[in-house]
Amino acid sequence: MIPEIGYFSLVLAMALSLLLCIFPLWGAHTGNLRLMRAAPSLAVGQCLFVLFSFAILIYVTLVDDFTVKYVAHHSSSTLPWYYKVTSTWGGHEGAILLWLVMQSSWTALVALMSRSLPWVLRARVLGVLGFLGVGFMLYTLWMSSPFERLLPYYPVEGRDLNPLLQDPGMIIHPPLLYMGYVGLSVSFAFAIAALITGKLDNTWAKWSRPWTMAAWGFLTLGITIGSWWAYSELGWGGWWFWDPVENASLMPWLVATALLHSLAVTEKRGIFKSWTVLLAITAFSLCLLGTFIVRSGIIVSVHAFATDPDRGLYILSFLAVVVGGSLTLYALRVSEVVSEGRYKFASREVSLWLNNIFLVVATLVVLLGTLLPMIHKELGLGSISIGVPFFNKMFAILIVPFALLMGIGPMLRWKQNKLDTLAPKWLLNVVLALILTAAWLYGGYDHVTPLTFMGTALAVWITLATLTDLLQKIALHNSVTEGMKRLGISYWAMVLGHVGLAFVIAGVTLTSAYSVERDVSMKPGEIATLNQYDYRFEGVNTIRGPNYSGHAGEVTVTKNGEFVVRLHAEKRLYDVGMQFMTEAAIDDGFFRDLYLALGEQLSDGAWSLRIYHKPYVRWMWLGGLLISLAGFLVLLDKRYRRRVESKATQGAKA
Structure with a gap:
């Protein structure tokens, strides 16, 4: 009952x-x-x-x-x-x-x-x-x-x-991801309501922005925790596989990031109105598309729910109604939208618009790489594979102008700037970024590729440019304390978000370039060495959990004869489904992770183990946490909320 x-x-x-x-x-x-x-x-x-x-x-x-x-x-x-x-x-x-x-x-x-x-x-x-x-x-x-x-x-x-x-990650990952997914429906609803009303003024942008920021913060946090779960639970030592289901959450995040910046311009300058509405429609449409990808059964993934095609057909039909209806309404109303502000090429407006373009292009790249193999197969043209090399290459190309603009944008003013006064500051930051990157990489590694140098330099450039702008704004006031108070929560959120992205870029670049792994077979008492760390295999113990049994390999790690950590890697057999699972042992650190996965017992009594040394891998998740925190921090800006409420109240009285 x-x-x-x-x-x-x-x-x-x-x-x-x-x-x-x-x-x-x-x-x-x-x-x-x-x-x-x-x-x-x-x-x-x-x-x-x-x-x-x-x-x-x-x-x-x-x-x-x-x-x-x-x-x-x-x-x-x-x-x-x-x-x-x-x-x-x-x-x-x-x-x-x-x-x-x-x-x-x-x-x-x-x-x-x-x-x-x-x-x-x-x-x-x-x-x-x-x-x-x-x-x-x-x-x-x-x-x-x-x-x-x-x-x-x-x-x-x-x-x-x-x-x-x-896994603990899966306790919180899906709710956070859904909070972000569904939260973007609020931005979509505000955009559609504004189109129906026919008043695409600043009011809808002001009210939509905090809701969009909250949804974006949850989506960022959900993606970050999902990446950490994949790294810690799947036992492969990977953090992003360009899996179609991972891409399904990345696409709306990219468009939502563009939407946030476009909403800021629409709110403050009264421009980009039609573009902002289109981004709001697109962001939620991509959430529905992601739902279709995950639940239609057209892909096989550890993340996906392979269900019957009828369910996928319903979601596809609902997606067609939502997207088709909203785009039709947009087409009918867009000719009535008039931008109020004027600006020159050398302005913050243009910088934000260009970054919007790069984010949308990145979304199109992910969309193409995700859907093309599915469409190709469904049309009976055979199977094609668009894998990691394609995505990595395209994003390596797009990240360069995007990161450069991120460093330039905060220093620009609205409407118009004199480039001759800004160029020396940019040039100084470029030189400093190159020097610091060279000292960092060549001082720590024997081999540095151009791609590794470029990615690290971009992360340093964003950090330097953000700090330079921060120090300049503080210097305008009588004291450091006064300057920091006058900046406002929204500005500090921007600083936090940009520095967080710099951490992500540096982490992705360095862990991709300098991660090393080794597959070994070891008997108790034997030692394997990787990146100056010695791994002594102590043996295997039998374990028993609430719903599983298995074995745990004990490994003592030393460096230069000094004890570092004792790793405990498990191989579990779950009672009901009789499925084997690898529980990796990870010694996490700010600058490196030691990662150990236990394999099978071999015929000679030895055990197979996989050992990883992953530098700076934690920086990606630290950066993701900083970015999501930036989104939530904006919501605490009481001055912003009071201004919105005041304007909206005036509109209601009018």
Whole structure:
């Protein structure tokens, strides 16, 4: 009976979403304030029913109710409770319900926190979000219900959660990623509402920007943790494989990054209006495309949910309706958009616009590399492979002008600049970047390739340019303390984000160039050496976990005769599914990681091991954390929020 209550709760949420889709939009069209005022209550109500339904799914999982098909397929009685909770989004149906939780929660937050918006705009935003909610709730109830029963015949034990997902990273990675994915629907809703209203003024940009920033921050954090999970859990020592599912999250992130900067220009200068709206539509459309890629069954990946084609067809049809409808509306309204500001070539506007172009081109590269093999195969033209070398080469080309503009942009003013006053500063930073990079690389490594030098120099250049601009702005005030206070939270967020990207570029460049690995077979007492570190194999112990058994290899690491760390690498056999999993042992450090994976026992009694030395690999995730923190930091800017609320209130009174 309890699972049926969860399903019925979703039905009620669906009904409220349908009303949310109809009432406020019709009220805004006819000027009926009563219908528009119903929108916030409907938004909160549908959120509560979705949350209740999700709570029931968690409950039936925790109590091992294997009469529920989803629980029987994705959990087991021996699974630890925290992984039972994780299993509620570890399969297709539960993941879609998690999407609904995020969708309804964002909708309720918009309803509760946009009280200063004009009622017409507020109603249309909530109406668009209600339409999106209807699409996904219909999909859940009709094709992907997690409450389907196996009665009267059901198993006494579940199939267990995929061992790959039994990792702390997977407890937080999917919710964060979905928060970012679904959060971009708010930006989409603001853009569509502005197009329907026909008023693409600064108001919608001001209100859309903090929501976009929050979604972008969650998406950044989700991608970062997903990369860390792949590195620590898959046992290959890799952090990004250009897998189609990884690309599905990268594409909306790239466009959302362009959208954030374009929103800033639209808000402050009243230009790029039509471009900004198009980016908002594109960002969420790519989220839907990513959902189709992951859930249509057209790819095979450790990340993907291979399901029946009917589900993929529904998502593809919904994607066509959303994208086709929004682009049609955009085409009808774009001719009415007039930019207010004027600017010269040497200006911050042009710098931001060019970086937008590079981000969009990068997105097109990823889109082409991801979809072309699928399309080629579906058309019966055979299989083609677009792999890591293609993506690495294209991004190496695009990152150069992008990073150079990142260093130049913060020093530029709006409208127009005199290049003769800025050129000496840029030239000095270029020279310093080259000198510091040469000292760094040639002082630490015997061989430096041009590509490695270029990537590292770009990271140093961004850092120097950001710090130069920071020091110049502080110097305008009487004291350092006063200067730092006057800069504002938004500026500090920009500094944090740019420095974070410099860390990512440096980490990617250096770990790609100087990571080394060695496959060895060792008996207890034997020693293998890699990059001045000695690995002494102590032997293998039997281990027993809550739902697995296996072996743990013990390795003592020394350097120059001094103890460094004792590594504990595991090879697990999970009880229910009888699947083997490698649990790598990692000694993490700021400048390097020591990474050890235990293989199989060989015929002569030795064990196979794989040893990695990975310099600067942590810098990528540190950079990702700094970038996401920058996004959340902007939300604390009270001066910005007060300004938005003040302007929006004035608009409501008008």
